[in-house]
Amino acid sequence: MDEGDGEPFEDGVNGFSCIGFLGISSIAYGAVSHTTMRKIDRLNKKGPYLGIVVPNFFELNPLLQSTSFVADQKLPYLDFSGRRFRIGRLEDESVIIVMTGLSMVKGVVHYGIAGNADPQLQIGDVTIPQFWAHTGLWNWQRFGDGPGNELSLESFGDYTRKVGHIKFSDFNNETRDGKSVPNLLNNVWYQPEEVFPVHGTPEVRQHAFWVPVNPKFFSVAKDLEDLKLGVV
Template identity: 55%
Template sequence: MMSGIMKHLTTLLLLLSALVLLIMATTSHGAIPKSTLKMVEEVNKQGPFLGLVVPNSFEMSPLLQSKSFVQNKKLPYLDIGGRRFHLGKIGKDKLIMVMTGLSMLNAGLATQLLLSLFEIKGVVHFGIAGNANPELQIGDVTIPQYWAHTGLWSWQRYGNGPQNELPLEAGGDFTRKYGYLNISYYSTNKIDKSSENFLNNVWYQPEEIFPVNDVPEVREHAFWVPVDEKYFALSKQLEGTKLPKCANSTTCLPRNPKVVRVDRGCSANTFVDNAAYRQFLRSKFDVTPVDMESAAVALVCRQLEKPFVAIRSLSDLAGGGSAQSNEADVFAPLAAQNAVDVVLKFLTLLTS
């Protein structure tokens, strides 16, 4: 009987040992298995790479399917932390491309993972966006010089106004520098124009960032984040690029889309399909593209001191059009293809 007990104990110990080894193999380096990190090391021996960051699959597919993109035959992709990092080349440039998914959080996480794991020399972000600029049309491809996150707010209590200090403002957490949106200004109460909205004001706030070469845990604030000067200067050569104007055989734009360098774009966790807010963003911040990811990518690149540029094709009028439904339902595929066409040309300029 004693030998039977010992046999069971031995078996149990072996199972526990195997479990410990399995846990160590998968968690000794956080959520990334040791075998995957070894593959990352091998990939980095072939670097540095240009990083391509794109929000969604329908924006990424035209590039993956392009004849210009040559997939890495030995290792076409590497899956890490729920992201797929596509490896390949366009011309002479070796690339690693990752799809972020929707929103500022996803865009920031994917960009951080890309830059933390791989030898990346610069980042090109691309996709579609809403258009807040009445001088441009759907299908135009924009390249802003500055990006801001316009979804970080200090929401002021009812009764306070622009003259009142915000909570924590004295300590440097919040500021009135970048202005506010007065909700009551957009009241639909036609009887009493003087009535106020209890929602009051929301004040736009800069992000806190922690640059890698500064003292840890010492923050900086960033609202307008510039793209890389060399990338932006190079993008001027994209003006004049010929782009298609038809979404299908029966639906075409008034003119052929064009590539335009603009002053500013903005991002937030909000799909803007509202004429009043579109007009506010344009008048207050002078933005053209309005999206949900670019500023997050810009902020991560700013912190990690990597060159960055964003190329966004306009897929809709952010609620400013006369159509009953958002124009992106029709023009998103055309806008996505236009963005990829411009990105491919930009990458050619980078290596020429």
């Protein structure tokens, strides 16, 4: 496709987020196709842009439908690394809008000490789980509702009751007539991550709660097995 045409462009190359998308050097092509780089170079020359990151269609659609937003006529969007970057103007600002889903940005590494249920593990042992989960994404259920009541936005597919929940009154110390007193905090329901696979269809989300660990970490841990620590 010629650089001068106005057709949207699709690319499935991994490795860049919204910020990196705007800051790629014109000579550092790497695994990015030359056609994509020409598009990015053209956008960079027209910048700078205000980056707008939204989690889902519920918040994206009102912005796109607003008369304040005008899509770029020559390049309204760029599909890149499993996401759709929408280019245009919002009032007097040049903007690039991207939907990221309800999740963490990239990943997490937990480092520190913790208890364990295996007496054979000692301080200094390296342990790698087979699966991990990010449990910080919740839906807080209003007081008075229970497991049989639908969560807010559940019908839109944004939230679910499939993973499980915590009922705060189960941890109350206060009782009345031998029964636990209701807690105004009620329930919180754990939610899966929303992810956009690099080679998937842009803006078509997938959900994942239990995430398998990259096998590379197991090979790295194996190399550490006989490592002797020196004294500094």
